[in-house]
Amino acid sequence: MLSATNIEKPPQSGVVTFLDVLGWKGVYDRQANAVDTLRRLVDGVRRHAKQMRGRINSDIDIQSISDTIAIFTACSKNEISAAIEIHGELCQRLIPASIRAALPMRGATAYGNFEISQNIFVGKAVDEAASWHEQGNWIGVNLTPSAEFVFSRNNIKSAWISYAAPIKVSVKWEPHCVNWITNWADSDSETEIIKEIFLGMGPIVPEIAPKFINTLAFIEKISRSDKKV
Amino acid sequence: MSIELLADEMLLRNQIAENMMKIDEAFNAGNADETAEKLIEKTGDLAHHLHMLLTKRGIEPRHHAYMIDNRGLQPDHPKFYVHYHPIEDLLAFIEDEHANDDPVDQTIGSKFSFQVYSRRWGHPDTYTIIRTENGWNVSHLAINGECDKGGQPFLFRNFQQDYIQYPIGLERRMEWLWDQSLTEGLTKEQVQDGLQQLADWVSTTEKAAPRQGVWERY
Numbered sequence: 483m484l485s486a487t488n489i490e491k492p493p494q495s496g497v498v499t500f501l502d503v504l505g506w507k508g509v510y511d512r513q514a515n516a517v518d519t520l521r522r523l524v525d526g527v528r529r530h531a532k533q534m535r536g537r538i539n540s541d542i543d544i545q546s547i548s549d550t551i552a553i554f555t556a557c558s559k560n561e562i563s564a565a566i567e568i569h570g571e572l573c574q575r576l577i578p579a580s581i582r583a584a585l586p587m588r589g590a591t592a593y594g595n596f597e598i599s600q601n602i603f604v605g606k607a608v609d610e611a612a613s614w615h616e617q618g619n620w621i622g623v624n625l626t627p628s629a630e631f632v633f634s635r636n637n638i639k640s641a642w643i644s645y646a647a648p649i650k651v652s653v654k655w656e657p658h659c660v661n662w663i664t665n666w667a668d669s670d671s672e673t674e675i676i677k678e679i680f681l682g683m684g685p686i687v688p689e690i691a692p693k694f695i696n697t698l699a700f701i702e703k704i705s706r707s708d709k710k711v
Numbered sequence: 712m713s714i715e716l717l718a719d720e721m722l723l724r725n726q727i728a729e730n731m732m733k734i735d736e737a738f739n740a741g742n743a744d745e746t747a748e749k750l751i752e753k754t755g756d757l758a759h760h761l762h763m764l765l766t767k768r769g770i771e772p773r774h775h776a777y778m779i780d781n782r783g784l785q786p787d788h789p790k791f792y793v794h795y796h797p798i799e800d801l802l803a804f805i806e807d808e809h810a811n812d813d814p815v816d817q818t819i820g821s822k823f824s825f826q827v828y829s830r831r832w833g834h835p836d837t838y839t840i841i842r843t844e845n846g847w848n849v850s851h852l853a854i855n856g857e858c859d860k861g862g863q864p865f866l867f868r869n870f871q872q873d874y875i876q877y878p879i880g881l882e883r884r885m886e887w888l889w890d891q892s893l894t895e896g897l898t899k900e901q902v903q904d905g906l907q908q909l910a911d912w913v914s915t916t917e918k919a920a921p922r923q924g925v926w927e928r929y
Contacts (some may be wrong), residue, residue, distance in 0.1 A: 494741060515880040522887060529894060536781035539751065539795040540738070558744045 493595040496540070496556040497565040497629065498607040499573065500615040501589030503580070504693055505683065506549035512584070512683065519583045524551055527576055528699035534571075538564050542572075545601055551576075551587070552603060552611075554596060562593060563634045566625070569572040570641030570660050573623040577662040581621060581676060584683055588693075589623040590614035593632050619648040622698035630657045643704065648696040661704060673698070713808045714770060723761040724805060727798060728756040734795065755793035758801050762786060772804045773811050818842045821899050823906050825849075825866075828914035830922075831873045835914070838869060840906060842892060846880030847885070860889040870913070876920045877913045884909055 503509070509516045516680035524546045530664065531542040531553070536677065538561040543554040553572060557565040569591050580587040592614065594607035607628065614626040625633060635642055642658035666672045680694045718726055730750055737747040762772050766787065774786050778800060784791045792798050803810035810897050825838040838851040847858045849865040853873055861882035888905045891897055897905070918920045922929075 494738075515883065518880060519883060522883070532779065533777045535775075535796040536778045536794060539747070556738070558748060560748075619751070 493597045493605055494556040495559075495593075495595055496554060496607070497562070497569050497593050498555075498596050498603075498605075498611045499553040499569045499589055499591040499623065500608075500611040501553075501573070501576070501587045502615060503549040503553045503585045503587055504621065505690065506585075507676070509549075509585070516585060520546075520549065520585055521625065523576065523580055523583060523585065525657065526579060527551065527553070528570055529570055530575055531568075534568050537568060542568065543598065545598070545602060545603070549585075551589075552608075554598060554603075562632050563636065566591060566593070566629055566633045567641060570623075570658075573660040574641045574662050574664065577621060577623065577660060581679055586621040586683075586693075586697075588615060588618035589622055590618065590626050591623060591629050592626040614649075617649040617651055617652050619627060620693050620700060622647065622662070622700060623696065624649070625657045625659075627657075631640040631656060645700065645704070648692070648699075659700075663685055663701055663704055666705065669701070673701055673705075712806055714765070716805065717764075717768075720761060720764050723757055723764070724802070727754055727757050727761065728802060730757070731798060731802070732902075751795055751798070752793055754798055755790070758792035758798045759789050762792065762801060770808075771839055773808075774800055774804075775811050776813050814894060816893050817896055818892050818899050818902050819844060821902065823899075823903050825910045826905050826914075827875065827884045827910045828917050829873045829875055830917055830920075831875075836873070838866070838910075840866075840900065842889065846889065860886040862886075875913065876917045878916045879910060881913065896923070 503520065505512075506516075513519065524544065530662075531544055534616045535540055538555065538557055540556040545554070546550045553569055555565045555568065573589060573591075577587060590611050592607045592610035594605060594610060596603060596605035596607045610628055614624070618624065625642070633642070641660055641664075643661045644656045645659040646654075646656045647659050656686045661671070663669065677698070683690075686694060725805060731754065732752065734747050734750045737750060740746075748881055765772055772786065774797060778797055779786065782791055782794065782797060786797070792801065800811050817840055821842055823840045823842070825837065825840050826835045828835045836851060840850075841848040843857065845857070846860045847866070849855065849858050849862060849869065851869045854865055854869045858865050862885040863882065866885070867877070867882075869875075888902065888909070891905075892902050
């Protein structure tokens with residue numbers, strides 16, 4: 483089997499996405515069933531990933547530790563963009579689901595070597611995805627430099643769009659980010675629902691506020707550009 | 712093996728299985744780019760040949776709908792099997808002809824009962840729940856209507872009407888049961904059992920709510 487789960491395998495090349503829940507610390511005060519909810523989100527990604535079989539030759543491996551979800555896809559050089567696209571599509575469904583569950587997630591997708599032994603992960607792609615996903619100052623997912631350098635967006639329906647992702651390090655760039663608001667029938671009412679969910683997650687203290695505000699800014703900009711199309 | 716293979720089909724099947732092991736080895740050795748891709752191409756031709764032989768004698772291999780969609784080709788297309796996963800699924804089909812069958816949603820429009828204890832009335836009440844395209848239709852006496860997958864709003868409005876205490880997590884489990892009914896093709900009996908377990912959970916919560924001492928006046 484081409485799964486990344488095989489034990490004791492040499493390093494593989496491929497795409498790695500790390501996501502974690504914003505505000506997981508202290509979540510037990512906010513949500514009595516957070517563990518159950520997060521497990522359901524992980525199960526949902528696994529089910530969705532299974533439906534991607536037939537697009538690239540390897541299986542997609544979904545791992546979870548605490549509030550972190552890690553997605554691994556080994557791929558050949560010819561399949562890199564297809565693998566990144568698949569990660570985008572998985573996140574495209576996961577991000578809104580995580581918001582609805584009041585466990586909003588942020589993440590980053592990298593490309594490079596990785597190695598998995600049971601639930602121990604190492605490799606350049608792991609280091610890169612892990613460090614960049616913590617820099618995200620919003621609810622969303624962006625490509626890291628390694629993935630950005632090799633990704634070619636050749637599908638008009640791509641899950642990725644260029645956007646100046648709000649990250650904590652000071653760098654001016656517009657990496658590809660997951661467009662998770664695609665297919666919204668009514669962006670105004672969807673935005674209102676999201677604001678209500680954010681309100682329910684309050685108090686919106688200064689440490690949290692930028693993440694929500696940056697997310698709403700993303701929604702505003704992308705839905706406005708969609709309307710123009 | 713679920714499908715009885717003829718001699719020439721068996722030869723092909725064995726060759727395909729052997730090649731798949733070599734492909735695994737190539738991937739595990741980090742040779743995904745050249746060795747594995749060449750082997751997949753070669754094995755895909757063999758798999759196509761086997762598919763056509765089986766089809767000719769009325770045993771057309773079935774594939775998941777998502778696989779056909781993802782490949783963008785019909786299974787009898789010469790290039791359909793030039794990929795690891797459809798070859799893997801062809802071998803699985805030979806082992807078990809139902810291996811690639813997609814679950815069928817069997818319970819849209821089915822009617823279920825949801826019997827829940829009401830302390831207000833001192834007896835169990837039976838709600839009627841119909842599984843719909845987008846959620847559930849809940850009805851009990853005067854409070855009825857279309858609900859989402861989690862049972863909002865009318866399941867919970869019925870509880871509120873009769874002051875029935877319910878557990879946190881009920882809504883998410885209702886939603887999960889709806890999703891499972893779709894993705895796993897649960898039978899009517901399985902859904903009914905799942906719903907009644909939730910109703911029993913509500914009854915337990917309702918009965919366990921404190922009512923002694925100061926709570927008598929609550």
